[in-house]
Amino acid sequence: MASIITVNLPQHSYDIMIVPGSLGRLGEYMANLKLGNKVLLISNPIIFKHYGQKVINSLESEGFKVAHQILPAGEQYKNPNSIQKIYDVALANHLERSSTMIALGGGVIGDMTGFASATWLRGIHFIQVPTSLLAMVDAAIGGKTGVNHVQGKNLIGAFHQPDLVLIDPYILRTLPSREFRAGMAEIIKYGIIWDTELFARLEKSKNLSQLWHIKSELMDFILQYSCQAKVDIVSKDEKETGLRTILNYGHTIGHAVESLTGYTQLTHGEATAIGMFAAGEIAIKLGMWTKENSQRQNALIEKAGLKTKLPDSLNISKIIDALQKDKKVKEGKVRFILPTQIGGVEITDRVPTTAIYEVLSSMRTRD
Amino acid sequence: MASIITVNLPQHSYDIMIVPGSLGRLGEYMANLKLGNKVLLISNPIIFKHYGQKVINSLESEGFKVAHQILPAGEQYKNPNSIQKIYDVALANHLERSSTMIALGGGVIGDMTGFASATWLRGIHFIQVPTSLLAMVDAAIGGKTGVNHVQGKNLIGAFHQPDLVLIDPYILRTLPSREFRAGMAEIIKYGIIWDTELFARLEKSKNLSQLWHIKSELMDFILQYSCQAKVDIVSKDEKETGLRTILNYGHTIGHAVESLTGYTQLTHGEATAIGMFAAGEIAIKLGMWTKENSQRQNALIEKAGLKTKLPDSLNISKIIDALQKDKKVKEGKVRFILPTQIGGVEITDRVPTTAIYEVLSSMRTRD
Ligand SMILES: NC(=O)c1ccc[n+]([C@@H]2O[C@H](COP(=O)([O-])OP(=O)(O)OC[C@H]3O[C@@H](n4cnc5c(N)ncnc54)[C@H](O)[C@@H]3O)[C@@H](O)[C@H]2O)c1
Ligand SMILES: NC(=O)c1ccc[n+]([C@@H]2O[C@H](COP(=O)([O-])OP(=O)(O)OC[C@H]3O[C@@H](n4cnc5c(N)ncnc54)[C@H](O)[C@@H]3O)[C@@H](O)[C@H]2O)c1
Numbered sequence A, B: 001m002a003s004i005i006t007v008n009l010p011q012h013s014y015d016i017m018i019v020p021g022s023l024g025r026l027g028e029y030m031a032n033l034k035l036g037n038k039v040l041l042i043s044n045p046i047i048f049k050h051y052g053q054k055v056i057n058s059l060e061s062e063g064f065k066v067a068h069q070i071l072p073a074g075e076q077y078k079n080p081n082s083i084q085k086i087y088d089v090a091l092a093n094h095l096e097r098s099s100t101m102i103a104l105g106g107g108v109i110g111d112m113t114g115f116a117s118a119t120w121l122r123g124i125h126f127i128q129v130p131t132s133l134l135a136m137v138d139a140a141i142g143g144k145t146g147v148n149h150v151q152g153k154n155l156i157g158a159f160h161q162p163d164l165v166l167i168d169p170y171i172l173r174t175l176p177s178r179e180f181r182a183g184m185a186e187i188i189k190y191g192i193i194w195d196t197e198l199f200a201r202l203e204k205s206k207n208l209s210q211l212w213h214i215k216s217e218l219m220d221f222i223l224q225y226s227c228q229a230k231v232d233i234v235s236k237d238e239k240e241t242g243l244r245t246i247l248n249y250g251h252t253i254g255h256a257v258e259s260l261t262g263y264t265q266l267t268h269g270e271a272t273a274i275g276m277f278a279a280g281e282i283a284i285k286l287g288m289w290t291k292e293n294s295q296r297q298n299a300l301i302e303k304a305g306l307k308t309k310l311p312d313s314l315n316i317s318k319i320i321d322a323l324q325k326d327k328k329v330k331e332g333k334v335r336f337i338l339p340t341q342i343g344g345v346e347i348t349d350r351v352p353t354t355a356i357y358e359v360l361s362s363m364r365t366r367d
């Protein structure tokens, strides 16, 4: 099965192609785009070892001149220094305005390659080949690119749209299960905030925690509907002035939990799962949605092998302090995205601190 | 006299205000734009000493919270390291999406502040207060921002449009004459490539080499018509895919001469003057324009106190080599912008190397 989602933006259009086994055909697809013949491939050592040569062969067989730069794996390398390294190889290989940078990796490689391509010669072509589930359904779509400042995540960046996003679900076979679940958290999120059909299909599946529990048709369906959800939302709000906020569902408390545990103890998806659970409980308390819907959400989180209890180490007042410091706070009020139905959320800054406190207290493993 | 040029781009509009004595009213103008109340002012030590406090007072009296960052003067500091310093103060002062960075300086400060504002939080507001003549009529307009890579000028950058360009001609009083003439070279360029009326007014003036030789009404006229010329050209070609190329008139040979003399011996304007003279001579040789028009151009160059002879140190074959290496070269052919009339140029890659050689030879001071 192959599906193509065409993203139409006011100044630019591109395709998201979801095609099993397509990695070795990247060269062909690229040739169709009529871009210049110089290509710079960016990856990390693990991913390059699995897939790098295949991509290079495919590109070279179509006549592209391919240089590559391998950056160390890990969020801690998503910084200006890595961007400088990309610039250096771009220069050494005489990349021109017509040239293309290709990201072969998860969100970290995608965000960095996107930013380097946004700023080299004030913007060159850019192709995303996401290799993690999270990158496929989330990071590779929407045009946000960037790196971290030592003191804060994603503070430096640019909007820059790709010319192609190529998703080959087979690549997921080598993805560690914990990373798979991180992507699944975002997929469940799309079910809650946007797409009832996606939610229903997830409910029908017995297990969502690892790739081999999921039939390949279902996996294709999940990828297609998730990408479509993200495309729908970001296309309506390209520069993040309104609607895009709903993508932060589960991320308000999620981010606080992530940062308080130093971004190491939990994956982003594990923190998001905790955040979605908490948002559901808060919404029940405010009379915005039903216990039954909340249980349906939480059943998916569980099937994805994600936990909903707070890590023991966390102090609840500290979480509440961290919420206040979040960059999404306006005039001291924490903005929550709360569910009102399956497939629908509301944005509100009227959540009483006592409600947050009570919900978080109920999420401790011990009392 | 005050004039306002409104720049209408598909996704953004802003004003260029040319108002003598307006520097102390920046706060008022900014208040009208309804931007957030946090401001980061970027300048260099010389300019900040003259004008920094005046700008800060004006902003603070309108309730803005102003932080500032002073970067060392000079093209050699237009690099990623200076951008990192801007990020650091942006973080320390909690700049938000609604906040504004203000460039108070020449093109160097303008390009860097523009790039930092383009990439901090993926783009925040940006105001240009150009203080050099070149920045007023050229660098501050068009949305090109960026810094240099150690191995090449302006290789790193982004397109980012300002929310306001405030031009106070009085600021030019402290500008060194050599820098004034650098700006005048670009103004003469606009006369040749675009605007016959501007050209005619320049012809009527006795001396164009220093501010105090020019009546203030004429100076206002020059600023207004030059800004309008740049706006016309860049608005028709926001992302530099075609028409903008004509802005490189005089810059083909100019750049070669600049880089071969290490960017220190000549100002950019001095190199451009040499380049415009050479382009005129080449155009005559190719039968594209008349000796008479060429002499009219060269008379302006002379009135601006700019020279048209090559520096003694330069070897002509080296200039021709450098032309071949220029980034504007496509498939080994040097692209020239050549005049065909006063107010009109053509782009051509069919200039025989012998013609370039002969013209450059005639421009030596000794034989
Ligand atoms: N731009 C956006 O809109 C956006 C959205 C969400 C997240 N992000 C960013 O994305 C990043 C997180 O992305 P991520 O979760 O993909 O992290 P990641 O890129 O660090 O990848 C996670 C891990 O999985 C490994 N990996 C990836 N694909 C693999 C494969 N096929 N086989 C084997 N190993 C593989 C990586 O080497 C890494 O160790 C964060 O930096 C986040 O800020 C960006
Ligand atoms: N973005 C664009 O479209 C664009 C276009 C042309 C040039 N540029 C860039 O602009 C830069 C050149 O700009 P520039 O010529 O303004 O150089 P600059 O910024 O270095 O200024 C020239 C000198 O004049 C001094 N100065 C400026 N204003 C002054 C004032 N009012 N009083 C006293 N001293 C003053 C500065 O301190 C500096 O020493 C280059 O980096 C070039 O790449 C950009």
Ligand SMILES: [Zn+2]
Pocket (backbone or CB within 6 Å): A186, A251, A268, A272
């Ligand atoms: Zn997320």
Ligand SMILES: [Zn+2]
Pocket (backbone or CB within 6 Å): B186, B251, B268, B272
């Ligand atoms: Zn110039």
